[in-house]
Amino acid sequence: MARFIKKKKKEIGLSPDELIFRGQKKADQVLLRIIDFDSENLTEEDVKTVKEISEFQYKNTVTWLNVDGLHNTSIMHEITSSFNLDSLAMAEVLNTEARPRIIEYDNCTLITAKMLRVDETTGKTLVENLSLILTKTVLFSFQEQKGDVFEPVRERIRKQKKRIRNGGTDYLTFALLDIVVDNYLYVISVLGEKIETLEENLLLNPNQNIINEINNYKRELNFLRKSIKPAKEMIFSLAKTDSDFITDSTYVHFKELEDNISQANDATDNYREILSDQLNIYHTTISSKLNDIMKFLTVFSVIFIPLTFIAGIYGTNFEYIPELTYKYSYFIMWIAMIIVAISMLLFFKKKKWF
Template identity: 35%
Template sequence: MFKKIRRFSSKVTKQDSDTEDFYHEPGTLPGTIIIDADASPSVIKLIDYDQTNAIHKQLATPEECAVYLDTESVSWVDVSGLGSEDILQRLRTVFDLHPLVLEDIVNVPERPKVEDYEDQLVIIARMVLPKAKSNGFYSEQVSLVLGKHYLLTVQEEPERDCFEPVRARIFKNKGIIRKQGADYLAYTLLDAIIDGYFPVLEDYGEHIEDLEEEVIVRPTHRTLLKIYQVRRELLQLRRAIWPQRNAIHSLIQDGNELISDEVRIYLRDCYDHAVQVMDMVETYRELASGLMDVYLSAVSNRMNEIMKLLTVISSIFIPLTFIAGIYGMNFNTEKSPYNMPELNWYWGYPMCLALMAVIAGGLLFFFWRRGWLGNTSSLDD
């Protein structure tokens, strides 16, 4: 049987986390699949198109796909949800999938990769989408099975994906997508998946800028938690895009007959986008790590400002306390003319207060001329 290790962050839910890992116990039967109890029911949708026509419909049974697999038109079978084991097993029969392919598709998350199964090419990818009302992102596995005239895609969740622009291009007959084969369709979906990382990273760029200002102006313990959260989520993005970049590179280099030379040229552009995403992720990770040093410096500077203020106050009151201490001593002026004769002066008390004020003012002026009263850690500086 399978066991699953789950580690969650506070921003990424179970469906969003790409830090879950499956591992086999010794003796596990290869091809065993595990259906999560909370997985969405499987829904099958078909888009079949050629240069002149395009149809879109929802299929009631997996067997309805069979008539479209050997036609000259391109058939895109999109399965959303991994909660129906019966449907998934029947799809395996219809598409003649290897048991290990179904295992990779169902037992998510799987490391992004490319597998060659003679007349089929299996591509495992990870799709991310930004959350609309909060920081963080949704993440799910997308599995692509490429045949000669068909493409089977399997998604974890039916509610969201980044393929709507591709569907619009098919039905509106924009570009060359309806003049190309199933390999070009696979490229467009991979390109949409890679491009989906850019809005997520744009949100993280803005979030890091806000954190930089917060770290400098008003660092708190909550700021530290935010920095840790950003670093953890960027690590999840790195774990998703790094093997995905290598998988796209292998599609370009392996020379599989299911991918034409023309499509390989397009895949090179997709690979460049993946490299760009990887560079952005690494840059933001370095910025997030640098924020930790800035936070520690800001907290240290804030403590120094507090200690400086306390030191200035203490320095002013030390001589005043000295004067008050002297005149607090009980000397009898009748015994000696040197026992504080000023205690009997008519203006003795006002003179003492005036002396204290002059000393305090003089110290403040001295500190000001030395620049010790300025705020050396302001945002403008």
């Protein structure tokens, strides 16, 4: 299955605001979880229907509605109509293959990004689409499947951390995006450790398996860059946007995200260069070994050329050869051959040819 771009033929020509799920089903059922809070009060519960949560939009509190699973379009229709959201925004939510970006609408702001995690069994990097719809009092987060990646944010709300409990939906948006970017750094660090270990093995034992690993890591890095680079553009745009739903005090935190996402982006570029250097080191090492082998074979051949000459003269098929009647001729030939071989080896060593 293609990991970089996916497009179904039946989606071509559809209206941009048509609520059709464009992606891979990753959850059996859609789960709705709501957290409603202010500085003093907290309500947290799992709900069955959208009707149960529509009243929260009229309260003077911060409401966070998390939706796990996007395949049930009827629920998405209910959310859109109950909260008077722009259908274009919800259509973007249902398109899980869309590029990370920020889009402003009349009554909401849409933010999309890719969440990354490492599969513990295969070691591959998995991606999940995250969509946030920001309004004045309600923040909607849409995930493709249930996960606990945002549990630290929920714990901060439960423990009455002042900054998040006194902040609005904009600060809550920052907290979620901060988790996403931190996971970028973690995934890159896991892959980076493998790449750095590979460099040690490359110097000790270069072989074809090393080349296969380098190519695998290059593919994984390219896959990371596909998500991280657009996310960097989105966060830089978010820090500069003039939105009615973001207060001036929260823009400072979005600036912090710029530093973190830049660090993640730079790390992928650095490791990409390291892999290219490792590939060059591999080819250089193999060429050096081949040169050593050729040098040895050359020295070996050069030594045996005069020995072959001497043996050729000794075996010349003529009837009258003076040395044939001398009983020590055979031993004299061997002594001469040994002296020639040793002399040539000493000469090569003096010239530092081996």
